[in-house]
Amino acid sequence: MRDKGRGGRRSRSRQAFYAVASDAKPAVAASGSRGAMAERPEDLNLPNAVITRIMKEALPDGVNISKEARSAISRAASVFVLYATSCANNFAMKGKRKTLNAADVLSAMEEMEFQRFVVPLKESLEAYRREQKGKKGASELKKKDKDQKGDAEDPEKNRGDENEEEDERMEEEEQNEEEGEEADS
Structure with missing residues (x-):
């Protein structure tokens, strides 16, 4: 599987995205101690209550959300956060820094082709x-x-x-x- 958007080669951040999306060995846990490896892929998921609240705020009143839809959106949001963090980390590493900052996140959004955000x-x-x-x-x-x-x-x-x-x-x-x-x- 090749990413045709960049001359047929995947960038490092896209490789990280595909690795996370295919449930390869997970990187760093979203919750828990900093720098600790996730023991299970579920450890990387965002809290369901937060995802559900965001979804309900985005939808008109009276719209119901199935459990499967909440689960799918939750997983997609987790993958997005991991991908954005990986891209931002690449910018911090290029700057020989260990701390991600706002400029790294903004640069990551551009690299991920989310310029409109x-x-x-x-x-x-x-x-x-x-x-x-x-x-x-x-x-x-x-x-x-x-x-x-x-x-x-x-x-x-x-x-x-x-x-x-x-x-x-x-x-x-x-x-x-x-x-x-x-x-x-």
């Missing part, structure tokens, strides 16, 4: 980052207010807190710059 995924990622930044800001304000009330008598401690906050800001800026450089390459 890249823009919505980028928008979701930006919304997530804004939300996290808002949460972090609110948490810092709350902490700052608490510290100011409790430590008004200790000016030395307040200077230490300011230095820690400056260090955190610098680390966050460096991380944002690194992500920007990785996305550009």
